[in-house]
Amino acid sequence: MLRRYRCDDCGGTSPVCITDGSLLREARRHRILAHDGLIPDGERVVDVPVAKLVDVPRGQLVATAVLFLVLVVAVAVRG
Numbered sequence: 772m773l774r775r776y777r778c779d780d781c782g783g784t785s786p787v788c789i790t791d792g793s794l795l796r797e798a799r800r801h802r803i804l805a806h807d808g809l810i811p812d813g814e815r816v817v818d819v820p821v822a823k824l825v826d827v828p829r830g831q832l833v834a835t836a837v838l839f840l841v842l843v844v845a846v847a848v849r850g
């Protein structure tokens with residue numbers, strides 16, 4: 772799961788963190804730099820939604836598949 776560290780007190784958000792370790796490092800770094808090592812009341816973790824193939828509307832998926840097949844046939848005919 773992709774997440775970001777967010778501090779509402781400062782209005783800042785970290786880059787996307789891929790691992791728990793990177794998220795904890797972002798939190799620690801921010802606490803030290805902006806809050807003298809204290810834990811701000813407004814800190815939280817924000818989930819970053821990840822697009823999935825099944826989230827794509829079915830019509831859009833079919834249109835993409837048709838376009839792909841047309842391109843494959845066009846390349847095969849020229850080729």
Ligand SMILES: [Zn+2]
Nearest residue numbers: 778780781805
């Ligand atoms: Zn802050």
